[in-house]
Amino acid sequence: MNKHIREGDEDINWFRAASPYINAHRGKTLVVALPGSWLRSDLLPTLTHDLTLLSHLGLRLVLCFGLRAQVDDQLAIKQEHSDIVDGRRVTDSKALETIISAAGIARNDMEARLSMGLPNTPMSGARLAVTSGNYVTAQPFGVHGGVDFQHTGSVREVHSTAIEAILNAGHMVLLPPLGYSLTGEVFNVTVAEVATECAIALGADKLAFFVDSLPNDEKGAPIRQASSRRIERLLSNQGPNDDSQTELNTILKHAVKACLQNVERVHLLESDDPTALLREFYTRDGSGTMITMDRWEHLRPASITDVGGIIELIAPLQESGTLVTRSKEDLELDIEHFVVSERDGMVVACAAIYLEPESATAEFACIVTHPDYRGAGRADQLLAHLEERARELNCTTARILSTHTGHWFVARGYTQTSPQELPSVRRDSYNEQRNSKIYSKRLDVKSV
Ligand SMILES: CC(C)(COP(=O)(O)OP(=O)(O)OC[C@H]1O[C@@H](n2cnc3c(N)ncnc32)[C@H](O)[C@@H]1OP(=O)(O)O)[C@@H](O)C(=O)NCCC(=O)NCCS
CATH class of the missing domain: 3.40.630.30 (Gcn5-related N-acetyltransferase (GNAT))
Structure with a gap:
């Protein structure tokens, strides 16, 4: 046996193999969209460690979180209900109240987790400053197909200058699925839209979505890497959506929009994979689907x-x-x-x-x-x-x-x-x- 091979060498080799990715991603802006179900998943502690690690490796992070699962649960406890139509909640006053309260709880929970720094944990000495605020202006989504979405909104503007200043100070930005109007109203906005608009406004290098399953090509094989043009083609060749695809298709449409508006790469990561984030960014094979900007229009x-x-x-x-x-x-x-x-x-x-x-x-x-x-x-x-x-x-x-x-x-x-x-x-x-x-x-x- 070669006397120079020791226990732990695999880790060292992995570390060496990661170095081009560490260099490539340093100073880059990453916007992550996290579905509400993640915030109460067993994988959340791992994710917060990983986000802290990414920040220490020099990525500028914006974390957008959803609250659908939390709000559904809270409404069920109160024996209330609100419909989801085409992927958006019809937000009446009671649902809005529940969302605002869930956003406060989720924000506190994330801030607490990102403050952890116990010795002998991956977070030791790793305190990460987190900032949240009124960085998203929204307007009413309105009436569609006869359905009045009430307090559901769509993003009108993201205050990118303010977010940039926070990122430049080394803080992570935490964005709830809420937007505020010029008249002082609060609107419920989807996490996918907040993340996409934020990535576009910042000219982010990367936008990452957690999804239940990765997209497949026409033959049913998983797509590992594709241009936004190919994804657009895939979407337009699909028959009428079956329900299981609706959510993924919505995210794919956001991905295409982001790429068309100068976000270099969009990554789809599998929600149930605790290693997805780090493998995608720091290993040669990656873990999810990478959608890239089309740069060859001519x-x-x-x-x-x-x-x-x-x-x-x-x-x-x-x-x-x-x-x-x-x-x-x-x-x-x-x-x-x-x-x-x-x-x-x-x-x-x-x-x-x-x-x-x-x-x-x-x-x-x-x-x-x-x-x-x-x-x-x-x-x-x-x-x-x-x-x-x-x-x-x-x-x-x-x-x-x-x-x-x-x-x-x-x-x-x-x-x-x-x-x-x-x-x-x-x-x-x-x-x-x-x-x-x-x-x-x-x-x-x-x-x-
Ligand atoms: C090689 C070639 C296709 C590059 O075309 P281009 O449109 O200028 O390429 P890009 O703009 O994408 O890249 C330019 C970069 O490549 C570099 N480059 C050009 N020729 C190079 C060569 N032979 N070796 C290494 N780098 C070279 C340029 O210095 C420039 O570097 P920079 O970005 O750091 O300034 C062009 O120089 C060419 O037509 N060469 C002759 C044909 C040929 O040899 N084809 C390849 C074999 S099929």
Whole structure:
């Protein structure tokens, strides 16, 4: 046995593996939406430890909590009831009173938990300052489908400057599912809406929702990573909602909205998993579903009319030997593999994707940006787009062959492999004379 392997080394290795994520997330703003059921779950102590840990690792935290379960219970005790219509409570005066009282209790409970610091606990010496306040302005949700939602509101404005100041002071911000109107009224707002609007107003880097189950794709397989555009497509292809999906769909719609309004990443985490939060942010495989902002609006699949533009773009690189030579005829035959980035009617960047289903691999080729348009993230967007496309087509690995641009791919998570590692079908067509270097990346793990 190697004398240098000791007990506890696994933990050390885990810690080392987490370091890129620790660096990547430091200083980032995370908004978390916690359903009311969580506040009375056995997992709450673990979650408060984890939130404290995230704060000490440099994340700026806003915790939004819901109260649906608490309010239902309180209303049942009083033998009262209020309807939930399309995911929103119809809040009459009695329900509002119950919500305000439950919000006070929940806030005190969270503040107490986040003040814990007993020796020999994970919270030892870890006091976290928590601030709550009137940071959400709401307006009446109104009458929908003939139903008057009364004291139910929707978010009108989030006072992001005030929240920023608190986050900058190192405090955590705690937001109840309530909003206040300019006329001094209190409104009941859903936790998903408060969290989404808050993330948008802050330009948060991340928004996390706890959900009962993760979304599945059209074939029923869990989605680990998807662009907001793919989620939008998934939602629009669904038949009439069955009830179990309504809540998840509401959250997915909020996720899409957040991504469309510049929240970089939305994470869905499973409610019954005590490790979900830390695994999602600090391990390579993550734990939940990550939905990412679509940054490639100007990209489109190439058509036969783009062949001339692509030839103009790649000709100098073919002459210099940077790219493999493709004739006009080759390009015409291959055009369906290409994606182009267009500006003022001119093809300014392109890339191609070829699938190898037997090895669940997608090979990318001909990634080019016109010299006048380089350095603006165009190739980055093309690559992200191709990776997303490959994931949708169930590829677990991306491959690229390059003679000049290896470092560019390495900086984007690719590692060099040898020609011997190519599957035999691809090895046969590998051009030994060109001696391209081969780079690959796993697509089924989350990027930092
Ligand atoms: C590589 C290439 C596609 C990048 O296009 P781009 O749209 O400018 O890319 P982005 O804006 O997303 O990235 C630019 C960054 O990549 C860096 N970069 C460019 N070429 C690089 C290379 N060969 N190695 C390492 N980094 C490189 C730039 O310095 C810039 O870095 P910065 O963001 O720190 O300033 C472009 O330079 C090109 O067309 N090269 C020739 C074709 C080629 O080699 N394609 C790859 C093989 S298929």
